[in-house]
Amino acid sequence: MTELRLAEFNSADPDRIRGLLTECLDVPRWVENVLAGRPYAERDALLAAAETELRPGEIRAAMRVHPRIGERPGGGWARSEQSGVDEEAAARFRAANAEYERRFGHVYLVCASGRSGEELLANLRERLGNDPDTELAVAGRELVRIAKLRLERAVPA
Numbered sequence: 001m002t003e004l005r006l007a008e009f010n011s012a013d014p015d016r017i018r019g020l021l022t023e024c025l026d027v028p029r030w031v032e033n034v035l036a037g038r039p040y041a042e043r044d045a046l047l048a049a050a051e052t053e054l055r056p057g058e059i060r061a062a063m064r065v066h067p068r069i070g071e072r073p074g075g076g077w078a079r080s081e082q083s084g085v086d087e088e089a090a091a092r093f094r095a096a097n098a099e100y101e102r103r104f105g106h107v108y109l110v111c112a113s114g115r116s117g118e119e120l121l122a123n124l125r126e127r128l129g130n131d132p133d134t135e136l137a138v139a140g141r142e143l144v145r146i147a148k149l150r151l152e153r154a155v156p157a
Helices: 006-011 014-024 028-036 043-049 056-063 076-081 087-104 117-127 132-154
Strands: none
Touching: 006 043, 014 028, 014 132, 028 043, 043 132, 056 132, 087 117, 087 132
């Protein structure tokens, strides 16, 4: 992903920014809301605009493009975001992911950046106690956290 300064983010062609935002979070309503807020006076205002409550259908659609925690992502954002998951943790994740997916019908989604495999596995096990609606909302908040981290990297201070 290309890095842009805030001034360039504010003035660039909308299609270019739409593509960048879609890489952060593939939720069209989120992309259009952040795009519509331009120009942003400061980066904090941009990040505040990215803080959106996602709808259940948006969460489900966005989760489809995320790799499972513990699987080796092909590249891009997920490779660096999951760097705390080593081979041993990955093996434990395969079993835990299967249990999670049987319970909820979707992948376990968490903002993994900067967190150890053990911490992520403990989080997955804890979240197994959620009811499906609560868990979907948690996953939506995690998607937004991931998107904001990506946006921070794409538009550095």
